Amino acid sequence: MALGTEQLIDAALKREMIQRDQLEKLRTLARRQRVDVLDMLMVNYRLPINAFYRAAAEQRGMPYVEFDEMQADVDMLKKMPAALVKRKKYLPISQNDNSILLATADPDDRASIDTVRRLLNKPLVVGLGEPAMLDTAISRTYQLMNQSTASSHEHAGEVDLVALLDAIFKEAYLRRSSDIHIMQDEYGLRVRLRVDGKLQEFVSDTPMDESVANGLISRIKVLADLDIAEQREPQDGGMSYTLGAPIDLEFNVRVATAPTRLGERVTMRILGQDAKDLTLEKLGMSADELHRFGKAIRQPFGMVLITGPTGSGKSTTLFAALREISSPSVNIMTVENPIEYVIDGVSQIQTGAKVTFASALRSFLRHDPDVLMVGEIRDEETADTALKAAMTGHLVFSTLHTNTAAGCISRLADIGCEPFLIGSTMTAVIAQRLVRRLCDHCKVIEQPTDEECTLLGIAPGESQQLHHAKGCAMCQGSGYRGRVGLFESLWFDDDLRKMVARCCTEEALESAAGERLRHMWDDGVAKVKQGITTLEEVQKVTIKRNLNG
Secondary structure (H helix, E strand, O other): OOOOHHHHHHHHHHOOOOOHHHHHHHHHHHHHHOOOHHHHHHHHHOOOHHHHHHHHHHHHOOOEOOHHHOOOOHHHHHOOOHHHHHHHOEEEEEOOOOOEEEEEOOOOOHHHHHHHHHHHOOOEEEEEOOHHHHHHHHHHHHHHOOOOOOHHHOOHHHOOHHHHHHHHHHHHHHOOEEEEEEEEEOOEEEEEEEEOOEEEEEOOOOOOOHHHHHHHHHHHHHHOOOOOOOOOOOEEEEEEEEEOOOOOEEEEEEEEEEEEOOEEEEEEEEEOOOHHHOOHHHHOOOHHHHHHHHHHOOOOOEEEEEEOOOOOOHHHHHHHHHHHHOOOOOOEEEEEOOOOOOOOOOEEEEOOOOOOHHHHHHHHOOOOOOEEEEOOOOOHHHHHHHHHHHHOOOEEEEEEOOOOOOHHHHHHHHHOOOHHHHHHHEEEEEEEEEEEEEOOOOOEEEOOOHHHHHHHOOOOOOOOOEEEOOOOOOOOOOOEEEEEEEEEEEEOOHHHHHHHHOOOOHHHHHHHHHHHEEOHHHHHHHHHHOOOOOHHHHHHHOOOOOOOO
């Protein structure tokens, strides 16, 4: 038997993941709604089940075994009866020549663990694993050993695809996932969730062979209004997906399919999560930059651009800015593909076969707008229309794909925009990236190394301590929980606008900007010193540039 609900709850309490007064309220609510109290806790604190098992491992002082660590020692496994392995969920994993790590879901069954110790005749280190993960790892191991292949999937034909898709979306919600990747490999169905920019495995005790994979992908295509008969060409679509109690939440989902060597794969982007709580203050801008940005988005006309690669949070920043200035006295209109956030009181149009960014933007100009938002500038027609709208008394927001803030000027020129038009309209450009935020529950303080001091500009004698990632149950062992933005901001005044109109280079613009330009590296260094993120995270998205030569 795996650990019981009360054991998991008690471990979470002792690890300070949950509060006792909140627990009692949730117990009462769970009884009223007739749901399991552990489910209610998971939803309320947005913690997946593996967080509770990891807490139990921490409480007992034993290792927690992740799914990607469940690589069985086949020679040791052959010494154990298959019935015992499957019933008790035991998986022997090589550690070294002297000991074996035994992953189990029930570390309290001392008699069975002693039996395994006698069978293997080696010292054991007992580690705790989540039952569903152990089930899957054991089944895959026996499948590779060409044993009981049929038994691991004997009920595959009876899989409830509705319940399986619900379970995937529930886990994505609990882990705060941005994307769901569904693909087929040699084992059948493989599901991964992108959490804080990193992919994590989703493991279910439901058999997930090839027929289940095909059935689940077909169900998603039906919900997204895609052609289920077409499996040789990529398709794009969207859908709304609702999870019942205790989550009671509707997701807007963007769906993309593509044919692969082993069958179709599906990627689903979950849109507009936590939209109600999103504000400019939560994005991660410094107080000074936030003040400047607040002034820029309240200008009567001009262009505000947010730049960065796909997945860098550009749409989120635009949405927070629009929410900040939205009021009954302001007519805001947006054209997007897809509509990621729904904003009350704002006219939002989604592009399609008959509606392009440029055509929608031209139409907007006949609807007496105050503020226009273009989801993305992709071509000369859209860019030209947006710039002319900004020049004729409208405030225009949009996004662009560039590496730096100053790079947007040369990018617009490359598209075909006139330099005088760019210079006369530009108000502000924000380049941004996302980095993982250190988990406040477990981050540790260490003295910086000499290399870190050099990169961060810390003098040898200067007193400075840095926070580093450790890993705990709250962050599922990663050391990070959530993400925060790094920003590079370029604020235009008359002098910089004149330079742009005279076709200045990107390097000349950066050199002349002075305090009007704050580099992303500097913002990252400030967040490292504040204990918000780590130097390793900052180095993944930006570099320290030598601007003097």
